[in-house]
Structure formats: structure tokens, C-alpha cells
Amino acid sequence: MISLNPILLLLISVFLFIFFLFKFVTAYGDFTLMSKKQPKREEIEDKVVWITGASRGIGEILAKQLASLGAKLIISARNEDDLIRVRTQLKGKHAPDGVKVLPLDLSSGEDSLRQAVEKAESFFPDSGVDYMIHNAAHERPKTSVLDVTEEGLKATFDVNVLGDNNSDKALGTFHVEEGGEVILW
Numbered sequence: 001m002i003s004l005n006p007i008l009l010l011l012i013s014v015f016l017f018i019f020f021l022f023k024f025v026t027a028y029g030d031f032t033l034m035s036k037k038q039p040k041r042e043e044i045e046d047k048v049v050w051i052t053g054a055s056r057g058i059g060e061i062l063a064k065q066l067a068s069l070g071a072k073l074i075i076s077a078r079n080e081d082d083l084i085r086v087r088t089q090l091k092g093k094h095a096p097d098g099v100k101v102l103p104l105d106l107s108s109g110e111d112s113l114r115q116a117v118e119k120a121e122s123f124f125p126d127s128g129v130d131y132m133i134h135n136a137a138h139e140r141p142k143t144s145v146l147d148v149t150e151e152g153l154k155a156t157f158d159v160n161v162l163g164d165n166n167s168d169k170a171l172g173t174f175h176v177e178e179g180g181e182v183i184l185w
């Protein structure tokens with residue numbers, strides 16, 4: 001039987017502890033995401049990716065990264081001028097010229113979102129939409145629970161829950177009507 005020197009064991013443990021502490025302190029994302037490593041270009045290139053909330057923040061960064069990996073992008077938010085600004089900054093195989101700007105308001109109801117979905121699907125008729133990233137959100141001001149208003153909560157629900165659900169439903173219905181299938185989760 002192999003017996004490990006206790007001092008060596010202690011040194012290895014201390015080394016591992018310091019190593020993981022360093023990784024934890026310098027991590028730029030959570031460990032689950034980091035373990036996925038870099039996105040693979042072959043999984044993204046030429047795929048149609050629709051990003052909501054792409055006019056600023058995380059959505060804008062996502063648009064930049066996906067464009068650089070060769071995705072065909074559809075970018076959405078309410079403010080068209082901001083979307084156009086983002087489009088001019090995108091660089092990639094299909095960007096900026098191939099990037100489609102699709103302004104929409106996620107709280108605008110089922111009919112309006114169904115029209116937006118039909119438009120999105122028509123941009124790239126050969127493939128339709130391959131991936132949809134529900135990144136847009138209505139951010140309530142950070143307040144104490146005592147100061148949360150009913151109006152603020154309703155606005156959050158309309159965008160973050162109903163908006164995503166209505167566009168998923170419209171996407172699903174569209175694919176089924178076209179004879180295809182869609183997996184929603």
C-alpha cells in the first residue's frame with residue numbers, strides 16, 4: 001500500500017487551498033459558467049441569434065461577442081436609435097451590414113409580439129431564428145420592500161415574465177405552423 005508523507009499531504013492541501021482561493025477571488029463569472037470554457041465558433045457561426053435588450057449593458061456585450069463569432073444577429077429593445085448605435089459597433093462575418101434591428105416593447109401584448117416574431121423569422125427565411133436570448137428586463141429601482149409599488153411590480157411582470165412567455169409562445173407556434181419543431185425551456 002502506498003503511504004503518503006503527511007507533510008507532503010499538508011503541502012499539497014495548502015497549495016490547493018491557495019490555488020482555489022486565488023481562482024475564486026479573481027473569477028470574472030461563476031464557476032459553472034467558467035467551466036464551460038470559451039464558446040466554440042463552429043456552434044455559433046452562421047446561426048441566427050435574436051437578442052432582446054441588446055441596446056445597452058449585457059445585451060450589447062453579448063451582441064459584440066456573438067457578432068465576432070460569426071453569428072447572424074437580430075437585435076431588439078425599445079429604443080431604435082440605441083440599437084442602430086450598437087449595430088455600427090459590431091464587427092464580424094455578418095456584421096455590421098447583415099445585422100437586423102427589430103425594435104419592440106416586450107410589454108406590448110401577445111398580438112404585437114407575434115408580429116415581431118413573424119418579422120424576425122422573415123429576416124433569414126432559410127433558417128428562421130436558431131437561438132433566442134431573453135436578456136431584456138425591466139429593472140425596478142432598488143428599494144426597500146416597503147417602498148415597492150404595485151405599478152412597479154406589474155411593469156416588471158409584464159416585461160420579464162409575460163413578455164418572454166408571449167414571444168416564446170409566438171416563436172413556438174410559428175415553428176410548429178411551418179412544420180418544424182421548437183424546444184422551449
Ligand SMILES: NC(=O)c1ccc[n+]([C@@H]2O[C@H](COP(=O)([O-])OP(=O)(O)OC[C@H]3O[C@@H](n4cnc5c(N)ncnc54)[C@H](OP(=O)(O)O)[C@@H]3O)[C@@H](O)[C@H]2O)c1
Binds near residue numbers: 053058136137
Ligand atoms: N447587470 C447585472 O448585474 C445583472 C445581474 C443579474 C442579472 N442581470 C440580468 O441581465 C439582463 C441584462 O441586464 P443589464 O444590466 O444589461 O440591463 P440594462 O442595462 O438595464 O438593459 C436592459 C435592456 O432591456 C431593454 N428593455 C427594457 N425594457 C424593455 C421592454 N419593455 N421591451 C424591450 N426591451 C426592453 C433595454 O432597452 P430599452 O430601454 O431601449 O427598451 C435594455 O436594452 C437583465 O435581464 C438583468 O435582469 C443583470
